[in-house]
Amino acid sequence: MLHPRVTGAFRALRSYGLLAALIAMGLGLAVTAPGFASVGNGADMLRDLAILGIMAVGETLVIIGGGIDLSVGSILMLAGILSDNLVRGLHFGPFVAVPLVLAASTLVGLINGLLVARARIPAFIVTLAGLYAIRGVALSLYRHDVTSVADALISDPTFLLLGQGDVLRVPINVLIFLLVLGAGHGLLRRTRFGLHLYAVGGNELATRLSGIDVERVRLATFTMSGFCAGLSGVVLASRLQTGAPEAGLGAEFDVIGAVVIGGASLLGGRGTLVGTLVGAAFIIVLGKGQSLLGVPANYQSFARGVVILLAVVLDGLAQRRRLISRVITRGPRTGSVSPAASYPGEARIRP
């Protein structure tokens, strides 16, 4: 129980439990919800998962580092509206427009990061302010030039491939998501940055004392979160053929929900992208299943709340056991850096 590997096993059990719950829910819906177990519905869910998942990858990094990014929905909205303005309004080619939009979103993330890491304002406050401010900018850029329904669509065929195209029957946006997920996973598991990130979230002081530039790590997570949210916004704009202003409203809650259900701790230092993938799938499957069953909107919302609460309660139980173990041993706070325990750099992040 006291050994990090034991707590690691406990977490693993929890995430397997989540996976089992996801599979059980899927099987249940396949039997009860008409059309759930169809190829078409599978593809729909994968496309939805991609858009939520790309954002959730960035959010997971931020949360592992002990931060939170509430502005992802607004960045998604901004990226969608910018894409719409550039591709539809100004007829930019996608090879010019998409990099521009991604650069703008990354810049927004960078500003978030600077305010958190350099100006030392709490992440919750910075990104809450960002949520409103970025939404305001996005809405002020929103199309005012459309005078008939017929010319409201983004129609550049190359741009539309991002959200609607397939390669060998696999949706392109799903491939993009897998790419981002793979890159994020590699970053967390195979690089020194990943190691530092868990350390920063787990025990900031100890990490600082061991000579790691905590601010730089934090700054990087918010910047990457901005990039991910922007990429998600571009893909969504391509899927919807427009930059929809309300598409980002409340998206941050689904994203944070996915990360939390996936086992990351809002206290930082804990979380995996595999968990986030399962958490995001949980939210998508639950929503789609309820939609197919014809569950009224308010009950859908209620059920989503219950699921998130259950996940957090489980998380709380796991945390408490960890805390108790700490109190008993009066040891240093090493439990939270345990995901890195098997890495050679482990010794360096211990105080």
Add this chain to the structure above:
Amino acid sequence: MEQSSQSFGRRDLLRGLTIGGAALALTVRNESPITSAQAAPRSDFAKTQGLKVGAVLETLSHPLIKVWGDYLAIEGKGFGMQVSVQDGERNVQKQTSQMEAFITQKVNFIVLQATDAAGLSPAVRKAEEAGIPVITLNQNVAQVHTGFVGMGHRAMGVQVADGIAAQLGGKGNIVLLQGVEATGANIERVAGFRDELKKYPGLKIVADQSAAFDRKKGHDVFETILKGQPKVDAVFGVNDEMAIGAAQASVEAGRRAGIKFWGADGELDMLKGIMAGTVDGVSAIDVLLIPRTVMFLGAWLMTARVSGNSLAGQIEIPPYAVTKANVDKVAMPPA
């Protein structure tokens, strides 16, 4: 035959008519075997009984749209159809997901009130390609699809501009409260309004903001505008809800007198407001025509065996202007 009967007497006229009528009857009877051969045997008539209809509405927290949802179900029940009404919560992704669910469930046709004329287009295309006809209800989409039933939005914008110009004598400051900007209704009403305003050089738009088709937002947005605008002569709320909200804000600010409030739709509260003098005019239609026509069109499409990827028709219901002068003569909606 008419000419020849004039030269004969009345009796001849009668005789002629009788013979003509008999001949006509014979012709019809002679033709009747052909018509019945063309028509399918009775047992093979397409039926509306038991058909499944998916309805995706903009939101259910708008009084008029709530009524439309209820009447879609009522009218559908009359045809023996099962109508499932979904609350789109003014969200493109939500509506897209609801459309996809209906496509997966293979409903017979879909009724869509799109919250975004562009954003719902891919979902509409998907439904039509899957052989499910889509009828858009009052909010059109850019994608070509089977049917649209709604108000003549552009005409509404024109009518409001003319109505305001008449009440102000062609001179004054106008505040434009836009709805959800991406909706077909907003795009077309605003375009019609702006076009028509060009005829009145004395009328100027001094403020133009969105209040998302919402009464509370209309109130809040106009409250703020009033603080910055010393002289406002008229307000066009692109739907009634916003106009009603804005009028309330003007009462609270003590500036109701001297401002004309116009809306578009024709919901009950607006017409009552015109009677009571709290608002000044509306471009309206008989709102119940919309769910009725939608369900009739659906029933017709189904019995005509129309199955997606076709353009059956666009029905734009022409609006009429209502002011205090004629409000007692128009149809009162249930909400």
